[in-house]
Amino acid sequence: MTRRTEWPDGPGRPERPDRPDSGAPSLSRAEQGPPPGPEEQARAICLRLLTGTPRTRKQLADALRTRGIPDDAAQEVLSRFEGVGLIDDAAFAEAWVESRHHSRGLARRALARELRTKGVDSALIDEAVGQLDADQEERTAQELVERKLRATRGLDREKRIRRLAGMLARKGYSEGLALRVVRRALEEEGEDPDLLDHHLPDL
Numbered sequence: 001m002t003r004r005t006e007w008p009d010g011p012g013r014p015e016r017p018d019r020p021d022s023g024a025p026s027l028s029r030a031e032q033g034p035p036p037g038p039e040e041q042a043r044a045i046c047l048r049l050l051t052g053t054p055r056t057r058k059q060l061a062d063a064l065r066t067r068g069i070p071d072d073a074a075q076e077v078l079s080r081f082e083g084v085g086l087i088d089d090a091a092f093a094e095a096w097v098e099s100r101h102h103s104r105g106l107a108r109r110a111l112a113r114e115l116r117t118k119g120v121d122s123a124l125i126d127e128a129v130g131q132l133d134a135d136q137e138e139r140t141a142q143e144l145v146e147r148k149l150r151a152t153r154g155l156d157r158e159k160r161i162r163r164l165a166g167m168l169a170r171k172g173y174s175e176g177l178a179l180r181v182v183r184r185a186l187e188e189e190g191e192d193p194d195l196l197d198h199h200l201p202d203l
Contacts, residue, residue: 038073045069046081054092057082058119093120093128101132105144108132110172141173141181149185157191 036044042064049055049063057078064074081087093115100106100114108129115125145164152160161182168178 038070039077041067042069042074042077046077046086050081050086054095055087056089056092056118056120057087060087061119089120090124090127092118093124094131097128097131101140105140105171107137107141107168107172107174109174113172137173138177138181141168141177142185144168144171145181145185149189157186160186 045064045067046060049060060078060081061074064077065071078087096115096118097111100111106114111132112125112129115128116122120128144167148164148167152163155163161179164182164185165175165178168181169175173181
């Protein structure tokens, strides 16, 4: 008596993995066409990197170089993307300054440093950080100190000044501006101005 094997999908043997499902013939490598050239690869890489995240021309150029795209093909694609506005270093710099100043409180000096690391041209950096005037920068510094002030209460006067002014210095504010803003905040809190002058440190 021949024994019949029952499979999970029903009686009989399963289909062979290489059996076509629809009966349509599979395409050979030649029929699928040649592999994409370097410009087509560069285009695909740039589009993927730009999806949802603006990037500078230098950032994209570095990414293409890392992936082995020849420089001539990379530059051709990058120039084409610039021509249609998909790469816009000026708009990138302006948006970066707006975002990083309001979210992190960074001063013009720190913002310029960040943009330089991303390969933005110096003239475009100057134009972008020029959005922030001295008054806006000082107002932001004052807001940062006011938020941090309570956490320094209980420390001695010099340590408070160093901690608050150091926080501003790390965000790119000049020493003079940092000490002026901190001094004013402590005066408003009731500190003696003469004692503050005696304790102002060198940052």
